[in-house]
């Protein structure tokens with residue numbers, strides 16, 4: 115039910131009018147009373163010190179936060195982290211428009227938007243009709259016309275009843291739209307995030323510290339707030355179109371005053387509170403994410419942290435982050451308080467102005483009494499619609515902050531996608547079977563421009579195996595990165611066989627079953643159970659599979675329960691199952707004892723590449739252990755000469771093969 119707040123202000127006059135005379139003499143006596151009332155009102159307006167006090171208090175309450183806000187503006191603490199998020203409103207608008215008109219739009223979102231718009235439009239029409247019914251029953255009440263009063267009251271109740279299902283429909287449409295938009299946002303971000311090699315480049319190149327939080331939490335929150343905002347805008351435009359006409363029909367002056375007042379309010383809000391609140395919201399979001407990540411990281415790396423007794427140091431770090439976050443939160447609390455006070459003062463006018471302008475019209479007999487509460491209601495609703503920015507500014511600023519963070523992630527993903535598709539030098543799959551790896555004039559550089567190696571060239575034929583030696587930091591892993599397309603500094607040409615399997619020193623352990631761990635990243639039903647178990651035994655994993663009763667569906671936190679050597683053997687099992695044409699092992703057996711390592715390499719010698727039926731698989735091994743040399747046909751040595759320049763030698767291995 116819409117409010118009728120000014121009724122009580124007129125009940126004294128009504129009581130006087132009602133008790134003074136019979137109905138036919140009412141007009142004359144009430145005219146006298148009205149004259150008396152006008153005098154009384156004007157007298158009290160001029161003379162009563164209370165009014166002056168109220169006005170002074172209002173001015174002070176409105177001015178003080180703005181004044182303190184101006185003083186504090188310089189004191190908004192700057193974040194210790196430099197944010198690379200794109201600019202606020204435009205970024206949020208870009209995301210919103212991509213959901214509505216861009217790639218992420220869907221037919222279902224239009225259906226929900228249509229339902230939302232229709233239900234709000236009908237509910238609003240019912241509310242306008244209700245305001246007229248209200249005017250009539252209030253007038254009937256002042257005239258003591260019981261029949262008219264009850265018939266108009268009945269009409270108002272029918273209109274109210276019609277509004278209820280329309281409001282439920284609007285609620286449902288808003289909920290549906292939120293889900294559709296959240297899906298669109300999350301799907302788009304996830305698709306890019308899991309595009310091959312994008313995660314690597316996102317971590318290396320982009321200053322986006324918390325993509326997980328943005329995708330998992332903020333995308334949903336943004337969709338939620340965007341729908342609420344859209345609903346508010348729809349609702350307020352409709353209200354405005356309905357009730358502003360009502361206000362204008364009652365008093366054009368009131369309509370003008372209202373528009374001017376709303377304009378000033380919106381401008382003051384955006385100008386004084388806009389920039390600092392949006393900036394603080396954005397900074398707090400980033401710092402909260404960094405704070406959360408620093409705590410989660412300690413849990414992830416719990417064992418090494420406890421072993422090096424690093425808790426006090428990490429605790430100091432976490433408290434430091436939190437204290438910076440707290441400063442930002444205090445600053446935001448101040449600005450929000452100022453905004454809230456301003457909003458309160460601003461809304462007083464919705465009670466005072468229409469009464470002050472329309473009551474004299476009734477007192478001069480120019481409008482019926484019901485017009486006064488109707489004017490108050492229409493004024494409040496229209497002013498509310500015009501000042502939606504003032505009222506909802508906290509949500510607007512949070513929406514802008516999250517929109518800009520999502521746009522920041524989207525831009526970082528595009529950049530990472532570009533790097534993933536254009537690494538330097540660009541490794542190409544081989545065209546002929548004459549070689550499994552060919553490097554021609556490859557020079558790799560570090561981000562600071564220093565040279566790792568110059569004009570590196572060598573070839574391996576199918577079945578040949580290369581071992582790479584070199585001191586720590588010589589660039590052995592960087593060579594693997596260049597082969598995998600994970601490097602962006604260098605020139606030259608690289609060819610390699612396909613399929614190729616990379617085995618890093620610290621292999622990736624997925625969540626889930628033992629089957630998934632032993633076959634990752636192949637689909638679960640790619641291999642037969644007996645083949646998986648046989649490959650696990652060949653990888654010296656007998657202990658692990660018997661510990662789980664040879665149950666491939668067993669689940670555990672594999673990162674935590676398997677030793678590093680066991681994890682390396684799991685990765686080796688994947689290699690035995692896939693049998694690619696080329697395997698690249700970067701210290702992939704470094705955690706194993708020598709007999710186990712040699713047993714695994716012996717297995718490699720027996721493997722045949724998946725598409726070369728007669729040739730054995732080619733292997734590139736990076737290691738610090740000279741004992742592995744005898745399993746390889748060629749040796750590449752990366753060194754640094756006396757003058758500090760990187761050099762390399764590539765030779766055939768003359769030692770006897772096992």
Ligand SMILES: Nc1ncnc2c1ncn2[C@@H]1O[C@H](COP(=O)(O)OP(=O)(O)OP(=O)(O)O)[C@@H](O)[C@H]1O
Pocket residue numbers: 318560561584585586587588589590591592593
């Ligand atoms: N993303 C990067 N940015 C800057 N420098 C890097 C980056 N990655 C590697 N480096 C530097 O490149 C050099 C070679 O690193 P790489 O990991 O290839 O050495 P490595 O020979 O494999 O060493 P180790 O035997 O210790 O594993 C090192 O000095 C390292 O600090």
